[in-house]
Amino acid sequence: MSTGERSVIAITDCGSTTTKAILIERVDGVYRQTFRGEAPTTVEAPVEDVTAGVRAALEDLGALCGRRLVSEAGDVLTPGGSISTSRPPRQGAGSRWSWRGWWSG
Numbered sequence: 220m221s222t223g224e225r226s227v228i229a230i231t232d233c234g235s236t237t238t239k240a241i242l243i244e245r246v247d248g249v250y251r252q253t254f255r256g257e258a259p260t261t262v263e264a265p266v267e268d269v270t271a272g273v274r275a276a277l278e279d280l281g282a283l284c285g286r287r288l289v290s291e292a293g294d295v296l297t298p299g300g301s302i303s304t305s306r307p308p309r310q311g312a313g314s315r316w317s318w319r320g321w322w323s324g
Contacts, residue, residue: 229280229288231273236260238272240280240288256280 228243228250238261242254256279261272274289281288290296 227286229277231276233260233262233269233272238269238276240273240276242280242284242286254280254284256283 224245226245230241230243232239232241237257237259240256240258241252243250244253245251246253256276258272258275258279260269261267261275262269266272274293274295277288277295280286288296
């Protein structure tokens with residue numbers, strides 16, 4: 220395996236009711252989904268913060284696979300450190316924001 224190849228990848232999908240997190244691992248030279256966690260989606264009231272559902276789904280995934288994916292502060296952990304999941308300030312009325320993160324190792 221070259222140093223550019225990832226052996227483990229975590230992916231999240233924020234759906235309308237459930238946020239899913241899956242772990243894909245390189246097994247015998249082939250990538251396979253090995254674990255799946257989930258949590259309720261938190262984009263709607265009362266939470267109105269999609270990152271809360273992402274953190275919860277990653278915490279569920281971490282518990283299933285035995286890896287710590289979220290720090291005690293709530294940041295998504297990566298091999299190089301962490302990605303803050305703090306909600307950025309809104310730019311103006313009607314503006315949209317997005318959060319992008321990844322975890323692999």
